[in-house]
Amino acid sequence: SIVLPKFATVSNLATLLQVRFVDLQQRMQDMGYSDTDPDHIVDDENAQLIADEFGIEGQVSQSHGDDVYAQPPPENLAACPERPPVIALMGHVDHGKTTLLDYFRSSQIVKGEKGGITQHIGAFMTNLRQTNRQVCFLDTPGHEAFLKLRQRGANLTDIVLLVVAADDSVMPQTKEAIKHAKAAGVPMLVAITKIDRPEANIEKVTADLAAADVDVEDYGGETQTIPVSAVTKQGVDDLETALTALIEVIDARAPKYGNVEGVIVESQKLKGLGLTTSMIVRRGTLKPKMPLVAGTAHCHVRQIFNENNKALKEAPPGTPVRITGWQDLPEPGDTVLQASSEDMAKRVVANRKRLIQEALEAKQVEIINENRRIEH
Ligand code: GTP
Numbered sequence: 001s002i003v004l005p006k007f008a009t010v011s012n013l014a015t016l017l018q019v020r021f022v023d024l025q026q027r028m029q030d031m032g033y034s035d036t037d038p039d040h041i042v043d044d045e046n047a048q049l050i051a052d053e054f055g056i057e058g059q060v061s062q063s064h065g066d067d068v069y070a071q072p073p074p075e076n077l078a079a080c081p082e083r084p085p086v087i088a089l090m091g092h093v094d095h096g097k098t099t100l101l102d103y104f105r106s107s108q109i110v111k112g113e114k115g116g117i118t119q120h121i122g123a124f125m126t127n128l129r130q131t132n133r134q135v136c137f138l139d140t141p142g143h144e145a146f147l148k149l150r151q152r153g154a155n156l157t158d159i160v161l162l163v164v165a166a167d168d169s170v171m172p173q174t175k176e177a178i179k180h181a182k183a184a185g186v187p188m189l190v191a192i193t194k195i196d197r198p199e200a201n202i203e204k205v206t207a208d209l210a211a212a213d214v215d216v217e218d219y220g221g222e223t224q225t226i227p228v229s230a231v232t233k234q235g236v237d238d239l240e241t242a243l244t245a246l247i248e249v250i251d252a253r254a255p256k257y258g259n260v261e262g263v264i265v266e267s268q269k270l271k272g273l274g275l276t277t278s279m280i281v282r283r284g285t286l287k288p289k290m291p292l293v294a295g296t297a298h299c300h301v302r303q304i305f306n307e308n309n310k311a312l313k314e315a316p317p318g319t320p321v322r323i324t325g326w327q328d329l330p331e332p333g334d335t336v337l338q339a340s341s342e343d344m345a346k347r348v349v350a351n352r353k354r355l356i357q358e359a360l361e362a363k364q365v366e367i368i369n370e371n372r373r374i375e376h
């Protein structure tokens with residue numbers, strides 16, 4: 001039996017089934033397929049039917065992005081090098097997420113923010129003080145308007161660092177962040193901030209968290225809650241110790257070689273740079289000139305910048321970067337895959353756009369038929 005990609009072109013399929021292209025084309029036409037152009041995309045179900053015709057048992061691949069490159073052999077992840085884990089700061093507006101990030105990075109981002117409010121997802125590389133271990137922090141906005149960004153943040157991360165102010169306790173966006181973390185299936189660590197404030201009530205926060213379905217340690221669960229103050233620095237060492245322990249548990253690893261895979265954090269048109277995206281490299285090493293595909297956009301990587309706008313020659317797994325060279329803007333959350341050539345990247349994008357178009361048209365036909373059924 002052979003493994004069939006989710007989306008293969010007719011020409012790919014001929015290669016996979018080891019039959020002559022013209023023979024495949026003829027057989028497909030006999031089966032009733034009208035479009036048998038080499039570039040026409042066949043989904044996995046149809047590929048299975050066609051493979052059956054040739055007496056070959058086809059198994060559907062579970063991997064995403066088979067239209068970009070042939071599936072590499074299963075990896076022994078445990079043998080891969082460690083990569084910086086991605087840690088997302090999440091929580092209600094003004095509870096102290098960016099301030100904590102500033103502490104970890106010895107930076108002053110909060111001071112430069114408009115109205116002291118975070119309005120986008122920022123990705124920052126830093127070394128933890130105790131272990132010098134490199135980590136990638138994602139700062140997310142707490143303001144209620146940015147629900148999508150928080151949802152996205154939870155899906156990009158390895159660990160959610162939930163920030164709850166001791167003087168305000170669990171608020172609507174705290175609950176929302178808990179929901180996102182659970183949906184994304186990532187472990188959580190809680191920082192109870194602002195414990196220097198006179199109204200701080202740590203016990204209330206812990207009880208409210210338990211009531212919000214967080215399995216807090218104080219109530220026999222697994223989620224640690226660490227009281228901290230960014231002002232007096234009380235508890236920050238304990239927070240880092242707890243974070244380090246969790247990082248060891250998740251043991252983030254990725255291969256440095258092979259095809260690059262990543263995920264889009266944000267897409268932007270920037271003056272002088274054109275279409276850019278921030279992205280996190282998940283595996284492989286990103287380099288300039290690489291052809292990439294993400295969603296229905298492709299890129300010939302022109303420049304790679306780190307968070308300080310320093311140009312990089314390469315970016316290994318776990319690195320947040322901004323890249324230029326996009327022909328179109330992909331959607332945040334889109335998977336980024338390296339293509340074998342610029343031409344291949346263009347073809348993949350054209351195919352994906354056509355698939356979307358076909359799906360839309362099929363949906364329209366379905367709706368029209370449904371309406372007819374109701375009318376009769
Ligand atoms: P959004 O990104 O808008 O959701 O806010 P945020 O969670 O990033 O909060 P931010 O770090 O901007 O902090 C909000 C305010 O709380 C700022 O004025 C901080 O100086 C203050 N703050 C943060 N941490 C502490 C703390 O531990 N103690 C005290 N007293 N104030 C704090």
Ligand code: MG
Nearest residue numbers: 097098117118
């Ligand atoms: Mg903030």
